[in-house]
Amino acid sequence: MCFQPPRIPKHRLLNERDYSNPLFQRKRQSSPLIRWGLLIVAIFATFVFVAESTRAATETTAEPSSSAAPYDSKAGQLFIRADNGHSQPALHLDSKVAFVVSGMVLHTTFSQTFRNPSTDQWAEGIYVFPMPEKAALSHMEMRIGERRIIGQIKEKFAAKKQYQKAKAAGQRVALVEQERPNLFTQNVANIGPGEEVTITLEYQDSVAFDAGRFSFRFPMTITPRFMPAESPMLSGSLLPKHTSESGLNEAQIQTAAQMVLDNSRPWGWSAPTALVPDAHRISPPQLDSSAQRVTQSHQIQLSVTLDAGLPLQNISSPYHDLIIEKQQQRHFISTRNVKIPMDRDFLLQWQPVAQQVPSAAAFTETLTQAVNHVDDQQSQESENYALLMLLPPQQKAPQQLPREVIYIIDTSGSMGASSIRQAKQSLTLALQRLDHADRFNVVEFNSIHNSLFSSSQTVTAQSRQQALRFVGGLSAGGGTNMAPALDTALSAPATETHLRQIVFITDGSVGNEAQLFELIHQKLGQSRLFTVAIGSAPNSFFMRKSAQFGRGTFTHIGDEKEVSEKMSLLFSKLESPVLRNLSIAWPDGISAEVWPQQLPDLYRGEPLLIKAKLSNLDHSQTVTIKGDLGGNTWQQQLTLNSQHSTSTNHPGISKLWAREKISALLDEKTRGKSESDIKPQVLSIALQHQLMSPYTSFIAEDKTPARPIKQDITSKLVPNLTPHGQKTLVYPSTATNAPVNFTLGLIALLLLLTQYFYRVRRNVELAP
Amino acid sequence: MMLNGSRLFSAMIIVFIGWQWSQAGWIMTKAQLAQWLIADAWQQALETKTDSESAHKPWRWADTWPIARLQAPAHKVDLYVLEGDRGNALAFGPGRNQSSRLPGEGTSVIGGHRDTHFRFLKDIKLGEPLRVQTRSGKWLDYNIQERTIIDVNQDPLRVNLNDQQLVLVTCYPFDTLTSGGPLRLVVYASLNKPEITDLSLHEDQLFSQYTESSPAMAF
Numbered sequence A: 001m002c003f004q005p006p007r008i009p010k011h012r013l014l015n016e017r018d019y020s021n022p023l024f025q026r027k028r029q030s031s032p033l034i035r036w037g038l039l040i041v042a043i044f045a046t047f048v049f050v051a052e053s054t055r056a057a058t059e060t061t062a063e064p065s066s067s068a069a070p071y072d073s074k075a076g077q078l079f080i081r082a083d084n085g086h087s088q089p090a091l092h093l094d095s096k097v098a099f100v101v102s103g104m105v106l107h108t109t110f111s112q113t114f115r116n117p118s119t120d121q122w123a124e125g126i127y128v129f130p131m132p133e134k135a136a137l138s139h140m141e142m143r144i145g146e147r148r149i150i151g152q153i154k155e156k157f158a159a160k161k162q163y164q165k166a167k168a169a170g171q172r173v174a175l176v177e178q179e180r181p182n183l184f185t186q187n188v189a190n191i192g193p194g195e196e197v198t199i200t201l202e203y204q205d206s207v208a209f210d211a212g213r214f215s216f217r218f219p220m221t222i223t224p225r226f227m228p229a230e231s232p233m234l235s236g237s238l239l240p241k242h243t244s245e246s247g248l249n250e251a252q253i254q255t256a257a258q259m260v261l262d263n264s265r266p267w268g269w270s271a272p273t274a275l276v277p278d279a280h281r282i283s284p285p286q287l288d289s290s291a292q293r294v295t296q297s298h299q300i301q302l303s304v305t306l307d308a309g310l311p312l313q314n315i316s317s318p319y320h321d322l323i324i325e326k327q328q329q330r331h332f333i334s335t336r337n338v339k340i341p342m343d344r345d346f347l348l349q350w351q352p353v354a355q356q357v358p359s360a361a362a363f364t365e366t367l368t369q370a371v372n373h374v375d376d377q378q379s380q381e382s383e384n385y386a387l388l389m390l391l392p393p394q395q396k397a398p399q400q401l402p403r404e405v406i407y408i409i410d411t412s413g414s415m416g417a418s419s420i421r422q423a424k425q426s427l428t429l430a431l432q433r434l435d436h437a438d439r440f441n442v443v444e445f446n447s448i449h450n451s452l453f454s455s456s457q458t459v460t461a462q463s464r465q466q467a468l469r470f471v472g473g474l475s476a477g478g479g480t481n482m483a484p485a486l487d488t489a490l491s492a493p494a495t496e497t498h499l500r501q502i503v504f505i506t507d508g509s510v511g512n513e514a515q516l517f518e519l520i521h522q523k524l525g526q527s528r529l530f531t532v533a534i535g536s537a538p539n540s541f542f543m544r545k546s547a548q549f550g551r552g553t554f555t556h557i558g559d560e561k562e563v564s565e566k567m568s569l570l571f572s573k574l575e576s577p578v579l580r581n582l583s584i585a586w587p588d589g590i591s592a593e594v595w596p597q598q599l600p601d602l603y604r605g606e607p608l609l610i611k612a613k614l615s616n617l618d619h620s621q622t623v624t625i626k627g628d629l630g631g632n633t634w635q636q637q638l639t640l641n642s643q644h645s646t647s648t649n650h651p652g653i654s655k656l657w658a659r660e661k662i663s664a665l666l667d668e669k670t671r672g673k674s675e676s677d678i679k680p681q682v683l684s685i686a687l688q689h690q691l692m693s694p695y696t697s698f699i700a701e702d703k704t705p706a707r708p709i710k711q712d713i714t715s716k717l718v719p720n721l722t723p724h725g726q727k728t729l730v731y732p733s734t735a736t737n738a739p740v741n742f743t744l745g746l747i748a749l750l751l752l753l754t755q756y757f758y759r760v761r762r763n764v765e766l767a768p
Numbered sequence B: 001m002m003l004n005g006s007r008l009f010s011a012m013i014i015v016f017i018g019w020q021w022s023q024a025g026w027i028m029t030k031a032q033l034a035q036w037l038i039a040d041a042w043q044q045a046l047e048t049k050t051d052s053e054s055a056h057k058p059w060r061w062a063d064t065w066p067i068a069r070l071q072a073p074a075h076k077v078d079l080y081v082l083e084g085d086r087g088n089a090l091a092f093g094p095g096r097n098q099s100s101r102l103p104g105e106g107t108s109v110i111g112g113h114r115d116t117h118f119r120f121l122k123d124i125k126l127g128e129p130l131r132v133q134t135r136s137g138k139w140l141d142y143n144i145q146e147r148t149i150i151d152v153n154q155d156p157l158r159v160n161l162n163d164q165q166l167v168l169v170t171c172y173p174f175d176t177l178t179s180g181g182p183l184r185l186v187v188y189a190s191l192n193k194p195e196i197t198d199l200s201l202h203e204d205q206l207f208s209q210y211t212e213s214s215p216a217m218a219f
Helices: A010-014 A022-058 A156-168 A250-262 A418-433 A461-472 A482-491 A513-523 A540-549 A560-575 A653-670 A675-688 A738-766 B002-048 B117-123 B199-212
Strands: A092-102 A105-115 A122-130 A136-144 A147-150 A152-155 A171-180 A183-191 A196-206 A208-210 A213-218 A299-307 A312-316 A322-327 A330-341 A346-352 A360-372 A378-390 A403-410 A439-445 A449-451 A499-506 A528-534 A554-557 A579-585 A592-595 A608-614 A621-629 A632-640 A696-705 A713-718 B066-072 B077-083 B108-111 B129-133 B139-151 B165-171 B183-191
Touching: A092 A213, A105 A122, A105 A183, A136 A171, A136 A653, A136 A696, A147 A696, A152 A156, A152 A675, A156 A171, A156 A183, A156 A696, A171 A196, A183 A196, A183 A713, A196 A653, A299 A346, A312 A322, A312 A330, A360 A632, A360 A653, A378 A632, A378 A653, A403 A418, A403 A482, A403 A560, A418 A439, A418 A461, A418 A499, A418 A528, A418 A560, A439 A461, A439 A482, A449 A482, A482 A499, A482 A513, A499 A560, A513 A540, A513 A653, A528 A540, A528 A560, A540 A554, A540 A653, A554 A560, A592 A653, A608 A653, A653 A675, A675 A696, A738 B002, B002 B066, B002 B077, B117 B165
Parallel strands: A092 A299, A122 A713, A403 A439, A403 A499, A499 A528, A528 A554, B108 B165
Antiparallel strands: A092 A105, A105 A196, A122 A183, A136 A147, A136 A196, A152 A696, A171 A183, A171 A696, A208 A213, A213 A346, A299 A330, A312 A346, A322 A330, A360 A378, A378 A608, A439 A449, A579 A621, A592 A608, A621 A632, B066 B077, B066 B129, B129 B139, B139 B183, B165 B183
């Protein structure tokens, strides 16, 4: 049609037949309008209602339904924890992290923004989050709008008390506490309705270097940890040692004191157990990655500035897609998606061009401060810190002694889905690689453990086949009772003729780290323990420390694609001679405080990394490092440049040294030294260097009260995302759309009947 | 003209009703029909007793399989529990959370739709018995200890996997149009006596009860 049709009023169109009848004209003009209008309004209202309830459900701000009241009034039958059946909006979490790498030092700025979407309620957010296990956390600040409050380091209990007091007074306050070296709790109180509070943390770390490649790792979520309830039966006695005179051990006293302060805090999914007295603090809820809420919350924006100081061959991240931009000698790196879900570790690796792989490097930092003397004189006092890296030459000669390898594989529930596949692939590769002179055994464990052979067997075609079948049949399920399995492998009688190596494949998701470390110290003997961390979010602290105490190495496999590469790297370590009995000769006139005091054995491809505090560094000095490599003495020299000869001061090295010292002191605790000896030392070094530790916390407090005291505050646990490729214990979605479908049908039926009724009535009215 | 318009409208409404009710009906039918198919798979699993968990799928393309049989005698409910508690399993039966244990091996967390299989939890009372048959054919008797309504944003699922508990989870409240809300009804039941009871007796008893009525399916 090429013309605009004349506008005909709707009622005329619809009532054409009756329009000529003057008797009903007036009525007919209005009544159909009202009738159709009503219908449209009704349909519209229905859709709005449905859309509204769906929206409410997605944002988890569902209106309390009247039927949410207790349906059974018989007293005591129904506990309603959910605030009288009303649901509460969850806190929203937004994160941002910026990494700056310069040489061997990594500086990270990590911010967490908590938003309270509630329209009337004040909230306290409690977020248990992971951090790299060696991070030296040395700065914290809280931002509310334009206000910035710098956090202060305090003794843990003092900080906790201050936090509670400020929280009760309605002041905005944030407290960061260390639960484990790689697990922290962020407490943020008095976040007003609709408000945002941002906490920024800064830490230093040294980058890792192995087999010619640099890397750093940033964990973003937690695999739920197994909390063993009681001490399992072990071959030797592993009862708690430090029993004080009152009969209670220190841990129990600590726990009791902690409990008093913890009363106001909601617990995680686990109650405290005898072996994991703080289980309620380290078991945060999990949020399924597929939940709709995740599209808005639990996303992170990530950027890296990489100044490697060397020409690079490649930069890669095995778990994320990157965008890399090069400007002069720096690389600016971000993820392809601006925001990524916090459901797995972030790993960045960079490899120098082959000829440029460094064999030694030294970085120093000098801290100068004015010191007031008794006689009112001022003088400059300086402290010198050094980070030394030394790469021993690669030994081509193979290991002399035949090996006895015991593989332990974790088949617990947390290893489900992709993790168990990675573990089985790794183990299969390892079995295929065994030499005929070697002996081996396989132990699998979950709630119970199970050995392939009663004792290690010689490698034959038959025994290997048997092992491959055993591994092929493994599936994940059950608890993570690690101690008995580890004990079995460590306690098996050793032979003089074979070098025993234990390869331990697990995600390390346990809460009783201390007990397991104690076991390793007691039973290690001549065995060497090599840990292989599996999964998207393994407990790296446990894996790294176990390998350190077990005098072996630590391998990380986060994806099936990495299995063969990482495993062959491990095999080359297992099969090559070890550099042992390392010692450092410092030049005359310099005394050095080196941590760790006992230098580790080095496997093929591993560098020696030393952090030292030096008495003076006035002129360039030469340090000599010695060791035994496959029966020969190996020796290398390294030059330390004084601050006067180079202008480069590397900030952060003092923090790394202090962090290493704290870590070494705490290792003494796992070796049985009492906490009362360790704590004052750790506390003094942590306070001096402004570092987070088990005994110090960061607190930032806004002096002005924000929340009117009459209003209540609700504590909310902020969940972690379910690790990528894993299934965890989360609530299922258990409602169907059937009621909605049925109701919509019902409403439509009513409409139909209404319309029918009107038609009938009209026909009656029209009848002569 | 007017008649045509109104007829068209009526027809549209009828189509709409048909669409919505068939959706609702399909959810219900699927939930019930599948249980019959699963019953066969379960019977086979009991007879053959193979080690492979996934050997007995109720239908060829199924991505889940029965792991237990759950009965609530007081409510004349007899259900087959599937592996996994995602939508793919829950449409056909209650599902075990794969991070929890199998019944008899520890605490088992089982989720079910409030509108279909786990409707009966609405009327459940403390002390009532629940019975579970494991893959080995063994019957386990549980008693309901606690019922709790929780907000998933506030309370993580608190279970001790080393206990011998049965934890049933369904959406709450029951009579609401909203789906995907944050409230859950969590029912905790504890194992009474881990003994093998007479299988045949209960089989007969419950079969007759099941055929009488199936309140789990009531809308």
